[in-house]
Amino acid sequence: MGMVHNMLNWITANQQMIYIVILMIFVGIEVIGRVPSVLHTPLMSGANAIHGVVIIGAIIVMGKAENDNYLALTLGFLAVILGTLNVVGGFVVTDRMLEMFKKKK
Amino acid sequence: MELNILTVCYLLGAITFILGLKMLSNPATARRGNQIAATGMIVAILGTIFLYRDDDGNRLHNHGWIFGGILIGGVVGTLAAKKVKMTAMPEMVSMFNGMGGACAALISIVEFNRLIKHPSWTIYPPLSSLGPSAFEIHLPNGELLIILLGLMIGSISFAGSMIAWGKLNGTIKDFAFKGQHILNLFFLLLMFAGIAFLMTNIQRGFFLDIASTSIAAEVWVKLIFYGVLTFALLYGILFVMPIGGADMPVVISLLNSFTGVAAACGGFLYNNKVMLTGGILVGAAGTLLTILMCKAMNRSLANVLIGSFGGGAAAAAGKQQGGYKEIHISDAAVAMAYANKVMIVPGYGLAVAQAQHACHDLEKLLNERGVEVKYAIHPVAGRMPGHMNVLLAEADVSYEKLEEMDEANEEFPSTDVVLVLGANDVVNPAAKTDTSSPIYGMPILDVELAKTIIVNKRSMKPGYAGIENELFFRKKTSMLFGDAKKVLQDLIAEIKQL
Known part of the structure; x- marks a missing residue:
């Protein structure tokens, strides 16, 4: 329980970074797709x-x-x-x- | 103020990376794209050195060491990159990739040692006096996970890249043994077990139960941490070891995306958005490129990851073939000089012989005689995707003459002479017919559709995947033995006399 709690806290604290990760995955794929x-x-x-x-x-x-x-x-x-x-x-x-x-x- | 400038530096860096990658995808803008990304990198690096402050507002110090390191790395890197021959380009990329992976792993090692020394990471006071919640509040679990992931991925990438480098330059031979898949999986499991162990135990302070003193606990934690490092290195070595031939491009591309992810871990660790952007961009793009290459060879990524290619290949090589026929250089010259259309299929042999310029000379000569000359480029010809394109571009061969596999296959039926220069596996009909062949299912260049096929090789030795090629024994095929450059020069001399 403590660990889950910890991870959830961490996700909230790092939400900007997580958004960047998700968006960059799509950008990376888009950019390369046309090469x-x-x-x-x-x-x-x-x-x-x-x-x-x-x-x-x-x-x-x-x-x-x-x-x-x-x-x-x-x-x-x-x-x-x-x-x-x-x-x-x-x-x-x-x-x-x-x-x-x-x-x- | 300074921190705001740093933010702008990082923003610029991130934008240039995206822009650079995008421009790299167009031949007209590619070089500028690379330069733009490099400029953004310089801005981000200088910004970090002079403007960075940690969470407590402290500036960085040790500037002498930092600039010293950059100077050494910069000089060595520039010299290596400038001096490398075109043939050795793939292994150079693999080498630089490994350096990035090692860098990420080193960062993880230092940060881990900092983390376990940090006051909030207290494993020794009795649980009863603090209560479990005290640990949960202070223990930076996400941080620990990121450190461990960076360590694991960076180390795998480093070890794998070094093996790929050694294999490409010929110092390391293919090596496979029975049960290697199982051993690979076992190492992978050990790594995850180690990570899970550190995650749960540091979290809950379980070390109190198995270790009575803090020192013993710290030793245990370190032991497991370096265990994860060791297993990651071993896994990296073992996973590239058995992979040979046609799979090497896939492996380099995959390791490239690994290092991207390892760099992104660093971005998470330092809450650094430019590292995150660059790392994930490369991770995503590299993964896509890897998958595209796997598709081109009709293999799944999982198969490559756990895989062995070279191992099974030797067994399939058995079947004895009939005779092959040789063609004399002057006959080959005549065949080509009086053809309407000639297609050249370049392979690694062309790269090894540094024959790209001779090849272009032959093309020009034939063109002057009114022969249409084109190049058929298989996606995995050579040792990297696009290896042949780079090589031919070096010799000023124009783009319009380079045909991709599908276009080329449509043109073979109307082609008079196909000249195969040091290519083997990519024209092996076994990929279409022999279900037991390790390259079965890989799309190939259908050179057999052409009227005549002339194959230039140094000897009858099998190609990189280690399998026989039926093509060489077919009726339409003639063999022209010798070093590609020498043969091309002889051909040119002969044609000039006609």
Whole structure:
């Protein structure tokens, strides 16, 4: 009972977020639904770069880490590096792919 | 004021992600879409670094570390992305995807350790003195669940992506054993059991019953938490291990959407709407893309998830075939030079040989001679959906010449010569006729409808799915062995002499 109660409270407290989740699911499907298969690889790669937004979490972890909390400092630092790899690598690779899609005149 | 600016930064970020994805879906705007999304990402990241405040109003610190990490990741990421060859693009995407998954998992680990240290998470005072309600009010259950989900999904995505990366670049071989499905399910069950255990026990303070001191309780909780992490990593490894060949695009796409969901967990955790938007967008879009690809191969997602493709494939390879016939390069050149219509079916072999430019040269040469040349692109040709399109685009092949599977199949009957360049499974008639074949039911390019089929391969070795291809033994088919680039260059030289 307590757990159900807790979860319900949590849903109410996070209702905005839950609305975003539901709406974004539909937006994501709508946006992708019209993609020609020609663009599947660049699209996957671009989407890959966008989920690199997880780096914001890594920055928050790192930025909140107390000076003596070595676990948070180490893992946070690593997370920032990995997240940046995802973002930068993802966008650059996608750009490289799309650069080749120049229309032939 | 600052927080309001941060809100605007995040709003901009979220809008650019949606806009970017939308623009990525149109060839004319795709590149700009990617750049717009990247700009939004930079705004969101800089906003976070300088303007973010936690619930108590504290700013972030450790800026040196943050910028150091970004610098290292940025330099390595840019170099890796710039240096990678077109053939290695799929594994690069898989690698970057794994980095994102690992990032999400690391965030969960740090936040979990913070959570159990938090004063409101008290497991040691006797239940009687506080009463159960005291726990229920303070214990952040939703938060715990999100942390655990982020850990699980991020770790699976990381481990799976690394295996996919290793398999695509050839360092890891297909590996399957009996009972692997059961073991996979077992790990999955263990993960959920661990999560359920942590959820219920931290909630109710059950640890008082099994552990007399707080330290023992904390050790237990940590043990189970890292147990979930271990099982998630093992599951990620085992679930990609046996999957081979034609399924790899599906796996990368699926792992991509996993990482999206893991990023969204972070969004929930920090009440951060840009992370949530980006994560869920990718999660939803990636899942749809995955399902579309599964459909193209006539397999269910569940089958892929629990699945093994490579395992069953070897068994079906048995049947001995009759002889095949080889064609000389000059005969092939004549056949193509005097044809009305030539269709080229590119596959992974073209990518490996880096033969896209030679291929385009051949196309131009034939065009000059009045031969109509088109490309038939199977949705899962190569190692990623659209792999061939990217490759041919690199060589400046124009869009109008690329035909998707359905269009191409309508054109084969009026085609004189089909030139199969390093493609195998996507033209295997066993997909239509042999119910025991692992690729049975996958739609294929009906190259057999054409008058002549010339197949370029390096050898008679089976394709990535590990199965024989009857096509090579059919009467209309001739084999042209050799590296795709070399063969194309020879063809060009021969045709020029005609």
